[in-house]
Amino acid sequence: MSEPILRIEGLAKRFGGLEALGGVDLSVARGDFRAIIGPYGAGKSTFFNTMTGLLRPDAGRVIFEGRDVTGEPPHRLARRGVGRTFQITSVFQDLNALENVQVSLLAHARRNWSVWPAASAMHAGRARELLALVGLAASAGRLAGTLAHGDQKRLELAIALASEPRLLLLDEPTAGMAAQERLESIRLVHRVARELGVSCVFTEHDMAVVFAVASHITVLHQGRVLAEGTPAEVRARREVQQVYLGEAA
Amino acid sequence: MIRVALPVLLLLGLPFALSDFWLFIAIEVLAFALYAVSFNVLLGYGGMLSFGHAAFFGVGGYAAAILIKQAGLPGGVAFALVPLVALAVSAAFALLIGYFSVQRSGIYFAMLTFAFQMLLYTIALKATSVTGGDDGMTGLKPPGLLAKPFYYYYFALALIAPALYVLYRMVNSPFGFTLRALRANPRRVQYIGVNVRAHQLVAFVISGAFAGLAGALFALSTGNVFPGWLNWTASATPIVMAVLGGVHTFLGPAVGAAVYVVLEVLISGRTEYWPLAMGVIIVALVLLMPEGLSGFARRKAA
Numbered sequence: 111m112s113e114p115i116l117r118i119e120g121l122a123k124r125f126g127g128l129e130a131l132g133g134v135d136l137s138v139a140r141g142d143f144r145a146i147i148g149p150y151g152a153g154k155s156t157f158f159n160t161m162t163g164l165l166r167p168d169a170g171r172v173i174f175e176g177r178d179v180t181g182e183p184p185h186r187l188a189r190r191g192v193g194r195t196f197q198i199t200s201v202f203q204d205l206n207a208l209e210n211v212q213v214s215l216l217a218h219a220r221r222n223w224s225v226w227p228a229a230s231a232m233h234a235g236r237a238r239e240l241l242a243l244v245g246l247a248a249s250a251g252r253l254a255g256t257l258a259h260g261d262q263k264r265l266e267l268a269i270a271l272a273s274e275p276r277l278l279l280l281d282e283p284t285a286g287m288a289a290q291e292r293l294e295s296i297r298l299v300h301r302v303a304r305e306l307g308v309s310c311v312f313t314e315h316d317m318a319v320v321f322a323v324a325s326h327i328t329v330l331h332q333g334r335v336l337a338e339g340t341p342a343e344v345r346a347r348r349e350v351q352q353v354y355l356g357e358a359a
Numbered sequence: 360m361i362r363v364a365l366p367v368l369l370l371l372g373l374p375f376a377l378s379d380f381w382l383f384i385a386i387e388v389l390a391f392a393l394y395a396v397s398f399n400v401l402l403g404y405g406g407m408l409s410f411g412h413a414a415f416f417g418v419g420g421y422a423a424a425i426l427i428k429q430a431g432l433p434g435g436v437a438f439a440l441v442p443l444v445a446l447a448v449s450a451a452f453a454l455l456i457g458y459f460s461v462q463r464s465g466i467y468f469a470m471l472t473f474a475f476q477m478l479l480y481t482i483a484l485k486a487t488s489v490t491g492g493d494d495g496m497t498g499l500k501p502p503g504l505l506a507k508p509f510y511y512y513y514f515a516l517a518l519i520a521p522a523l524y525v526l527y528r529m530v531n532s533p534f535g536f537t538l539r540a541l542r543a544n545p546r547r548v549q550y551i552g553v554n555v556r557a558h559q560l561v562a563f564v565i566s567g568a569f570a571g572l573a574g575a576l577f578a579l580s581t582g583n584v585f586p587g588w589l590n591w592t593a594s595a596t597p598i599v600m601a602v603l604g605g606v607h608t609f610l611g612p613a614v615g616a617a618v619y620v621v622l623e624v625l626i627s628g629r630t631e632y633w634p635l636a637m638g639v640i641i642v643a644l645v646l647l648m649p650e651g652l653s654g655f656a657r658r659k660a661a
Contacts, residue, residue, distance in 0.1 A: 162550070188552035202543035205536075213540040214551040222537040222553055223561075225529045229536045266547075273551050 113176050115140045115277050115309045121170035123153075123160045130156040132333040133170065138277070138326075143300060144311045145320045148330035154313040155197060157330065158281050162187055162194060174277065188217075193275030193308075197282040199262045203255030207246055207265055210254050211237035214272035240268040243302060260291050267299060271306065278303065280312035284319055292319050299323075321345075370516060374509045382508040383580065384624055386515050388617045390577035391600065393519045395612035396526055397569035398597035403606035404530050405562050406542030407461075410469040411476030412570055413593035414456060415449045418479065419571030420584035422448040424496040425489065434502050441575050442518055449571020450564050452479075457563035461556045464545070473591060480589040495585035499578055508580075515576050522569055527609055529565065538562055570597075603644060605651025614652050 118136040122129075130153050138144050146154055159165045161172045163183045172180045179187060184194070202210050215233035216222050241247050244264040249257060254265055263283065270278055283299055284292035296314075300323040303310045314320050320327060320341070327344040329337040337347045344350055373385055394416055401407040423441045430437055460471040483490045490496065504510045529535050537558060541548045545555050578584045587593065596619075597612070604615025622640060627633040648655040 164546075164549075183554075184546075184549040185552050185554045188550050194550045196547070200544050200547040202540045202547065204543055205539060209536065210540075213536050213548075216533040216536060217548075217551045217553050221533045222558070223534060225532045225534040225565075227533070228528075228531050229533045230531070232533060269547070269551065 112140065114138055115142075115175055116311070117173040118161060119171045119173070121157070121160055121172065122168045123156055123165060124168055130333050131160060131167075131170075134330070134333070134335055136328060136335070138309060138311055140309055141307070141325075142309050142311075143303065143323055143325045144309075145324035145327045146311060146313045146330060147315070147317075147320055147327060148336075151332075152330040153333040154330055155281060156333075158194070158279055158313065162192065162279065188273055188275075191274070191276040193270040193273050193278045195263075195266045195270050195278070195280045195283060197285050197313075199259065199266055199286075201254040201257075201262050201265050201269065204253060206251050206253050207241060207257065208234065208237050208250040210265055211240050211268050211272050214269045215240075218273045237272070240272055241265075243271070243305075244268045244298065259286055260295060263287070263295060264298065267302070271302065271308070274306075275308055278308050278310045280310060282313050282315070284314065284316060289316070289318070292316055293322055296323050370520070374512050379508050382512055384620060386508060386512050386580045387577065388620045389512075389515050389519045390573045390580065391596070391616040391620055392613035393522055393576075394570050394573035395597045395600035395604070395616040396523060396610070397566045397573065399601040399606055399612040400526060400530060400538075400566045401562060402598070402601055403608075403612070404535060404542065405538045405559060407464075407559060407563070408469045408598075409460075409472045409563075409566075409594075410591075410598075411456070411472030411474070411594050412567075412597050413589055413591070414472070414476035414479050415453055415567040415570035416574035416577075416597075417476075417483065417584070417586075417589035417593070418449045418452045419445040419574030420578035420588055421483065421490060421496070422571065423575035423578045424499050424584045427499055428496055429489070438501050438505075438579075441579065442572060445571045445575030446568045449574070450568035452571075453564045453567025454560070457560045457567065461559040461563060473594070476589060476594055477591060480586060480591070483586040483589050490586070493586065495583055495587075497583045499584065500582040501579055511580060515580065518572065518576060522572060523610075523613070526565075526569060530609060534558075534561070599641060601651075603641060603651055605648075605653035605655075607650060608653035608657070611651050611653035618652065 114137045116138040118134060120133040120135060121131055122133050123131040134157060148154055160167045163181055166181055171178055174190060174192060179190065202213065212233050215236055238250060241250055244267050246261060246264055249261060254262060257265060280299065284295050287295060296319045324341055327341055328335060329344060329350050337344055337350045374382055377385060398412045401409050422445045426441060426444050427437045456475040460468055463471060484492055500506045505514055537553055541555060541558060549555055600615035600619050601612040603618060604613065605611030622637060626636045
């Protein structure tokens with residue numbers, strides 16, 4: 111079996127007396143579309159923030175493509191090929207959609223330090239391609255802050271893809287959407303990730319969304335891994351039904 | 360074409376139209392325009408409110424004064440070196456102050472810049488043998504023809520116009536794009552591979568260097584530099600100018616600087632309560648034109 115793209119061993123994080131992560135193991139194979147589920151407070155966001163260096167882990171290791179990247183700051187991880195989107199939509203509100211993607215392309219091309227040439231035309235062609243890929247071709251000139259919520263989520267996906275990540279972490283990519291829109295939205299992510307060969311790890315509350323696209327599911331409960339496997343395997347586990355699926359369904 | 364040619368002709372022709380007194384004011388406007396625009400690179404583009412930017416304006420002024428008075432160079436040489444030395448010294452101070460200040464953001468960033476500026480203020484007050492203490496340093500007028508406002512105006516313009524152009528290129532460059540993105544969402548910027556603090560620090564150094572050039576050119580115009588230039592009230596000046604003119608337009612703060620300086624001259628000539636009148640005018644302008652004069656003009660034009 112080949113080296114997994116992401117391997118996490120015993121990741122732990124405490125906030126004072128609260129154990130947010132109690133030693134989480136995770137192994138994601140190349141090409142996986144991995145869902146991380148769990149009730150509110152299960153530690154999903156902390157897990158994302160800790161494995162991407164935004165928070166310093168108290169223990170454990172994060173190994174990306176065979177390299178120990180534990181505690182590396184987000185910008186370094188991004189350069190290694192780990193992208194991320196946020197639960198609270200994070201686009202650059204007062205830049206237009208095209209500029210949002212351009213900024214990311216410029217950073218990826220290591221041009222963000224150049225202080226003299228005019229940026230407006232740089233990578234504009236590629237930026238338009240990415241906007242088209244997520245279905246925003248017609249909105250290139252609109253200020254990101256004026257886009258509908260779902261469109262901002264797509265724009266954020268385009269921003270993340272502009273860095274050509276090999277692993278993309280999506281924190282609740284369908285948060286704040288209506289049921290039908292959620293499915294469309296996750297299918298878009300799924301299709302684009304397939305097309306570009308990006309492995310994905312996403313957190314999600316909506317079981318319909320999870321079972322529609324996930325190749326594997328990891329269930330977090332009180333900061334620990336409760337169960338893991340294919341959707342069919344996870345669905346069959348009784349303790350999962352008790353703590354989570356039972357409540358949600 | 361007209362939009363470029365007209366202001367250029369106006370700026371070049373000004374010395375033929377104005378009295379020495381008003382020309383002196385015009386030079387002050389130029390210097391503060393550069394100061395306010397360089398400050399606004401941080402506030403308007405980077406979303407960083409420096410509450411200690413007088414540090415760099417003051418350091419530029421003192422660098423010029425110390426070079427002229429104490430370096431022991433022939434007058435002409437010292438004078439010719441002023442622009443470069445002012446840029447370099449204030450950039451160095453900005454690197455030091457910025458390194459610590461960008462470790463924090465928001466109000467904590469503002470407080471750190473504020474504290475460093477007060478530190479420099481105290482040094483300017485107490486290091487009497489170098490800085491002249493409370494009395495400041497005087498007799499900094501350039502030699503020869505440049506002592507006359509007519510010629511000094513062109514000298515200042517020849518440095519300030521290119522400096523503004525450099526800043527203009529910078530805010531529209533990939534670096535400037537990244538800076539704007541950073542204002543909107545610093546966390547998001549990290550995840551596209553940008554080292555946020557390094558980026559902020561470089562912006563801080565560029566901003567501080569040009570603020571220092573502005574301070575040095577102003578010092579040569581008035582012939583003096585005083586510790587008050589480094590006091591915290593002096594740090595409010597570029598903030599007021601930028602907000603007055605509009606922080607979301609490149610030249611907005613320059614417009615704000617012109618209005619501020621001219622108003623101050625007109626009102627202080629009539630009443631000793633000019634800060635009171637200025638305060639009322641600024642409150643009215645900010646309430647009526649929340650995006651500043653330039654934002655207001657743009658909206659009217661649209």
